[in-house]
Amino acid sequence: MATELAPTGSAPIRDERDIVQARALVRTLTAQLKFSLVEQTKMITAASELARNTMVYGRGGEMRWEIVAEGIRRGLRLHFEDQGPGIPDVEQALVDGWTTGSGLGMGLSGTKRLVNDFAIRTKVGEGTCVSITRWK
Amino acid sequence: MERIPILRMGKHLLVTIQIDMQDQTALQLQEDLATMVDKSGANGVLIDVSALEMVDSFIGRMLVSISDIGRLLGATTVVVGIRPAVAITLVELGLSLGGVKTALNVERGMALLDANRTI
Numbered sequence: 001m002a003t004e005l006a007p008t009g010s011a012p013i014r015d016e017r018d019i020v021q022a023r024a025l026v027r028t029l030t031a032q033l034k035f036s037l038v039e040q041t042k043m044i045t046a047a048s049e050l051a052r053n054t055m056v057y058g059r060g061g062e063m064r065w066e067i068v069a070e071g072i073r074r075g076l077r078l079h080f081e082d083q084g085p086g087i088p089d090v091e092q093a094l095v096d097g098w099t100t101g102s103g104l105g106m107g108l109s110g111t112k113r114l115v116n117d118f119a120i121r122t123k124v125g126e127g128t129c130v131s132i133t134r135w136k
Numbered sequence: 137m138e139r140i141p142i143l144r145m146g147k148h149l150l151v152t153i154q155i156d157m158q159d160q161t162a163l164q165l166q167e168d169l170a171t172m173v174d175k176s177g178a179n180g181v182l183i184d185v186s187a188l189e190m191v192d193s194f195i196g197r198m199l200v201s202i203s204d205i206g207r208l209l210g211a212t213t214v215v216v217g218i219r220p221a222v223a224i225t226l227v228e229l230g231l232s233l234g235g236v237k238t239a240l241n242v243e244r245g246m247a248l249l250d251a252n253r254t255i
Contacts, residue, residue, distance in 0.1 A: 016158040017158060038225070045192050109230070110229040
């Protein structure tokens with residue numbers, strides 16, 4: 001197994017290699033938290049979707065992670081932040097099948113189903129931050 | 137960027153994806169496979185994804201495209217070895233890879249291709 005990662009940290013999301021790197025980081029973190037295989041796979045997949053959004057729509061940004069605790073349960077929270085164009089209609093962006101890009105439009109709505117908590121902050125012209133949490 | 141090798145096995149092509157692919161690598165594979173099907177006249181393509189710990193919407197879409205492109209060129213594509221955790225995640229994500237033929241493992245995938253064989 002890879003070396004233990006710090007409970008908080010960040011990684012740039014600038015190009016495709018960073019998406020692969022983000023997946024590897026989340027794999028290590030979820031293994032560290034002893035997530036089940038299905039939980040790990042869901043979180044890694046969610047991270048991959050959001051990292052790609054950050055790169056393609058947000059024109060690059062970063063992924064921040066934090067291992068969080070609430071009572072006795074622990075979880076992994078990820079933030080994907082960019083200073084891109086922002087999303088004008090968040091409600092619409094969360095509808096299955098809706099896309100402005102070449103995707104299937106499963107990105108945000110699909111990702112939301114893979115995690116326990118999902119939050120999105122966005123401002124047109126300033127950027128977007130999508131935060132997801134999965135509890136063990 | 138790494139490139140995924142394509143092996144020739146009789147009338148079929150065999151692709152084993154063993155690395156966590158960059159998007160560009162996935163697109164290159166799509167192009168290489170189309171070229172190889174055309175050049176070799178293969179009537180079956182078997183893609184083994186058993187080493188993949190994750191299939192996101194991009195890779196999922198690539199598998200659907202490869203299958204569609206292959207069909208247009210007269211070849212049947214079978215994706216084998218999808219891990220149970222990956223299958224669960226894909227369905228939840230909203231991608232069930234409709235239209236893509238699948239089999240549990242390489243052996244069954246090959247049997248499917250042989251049964252499908254056209255002249």
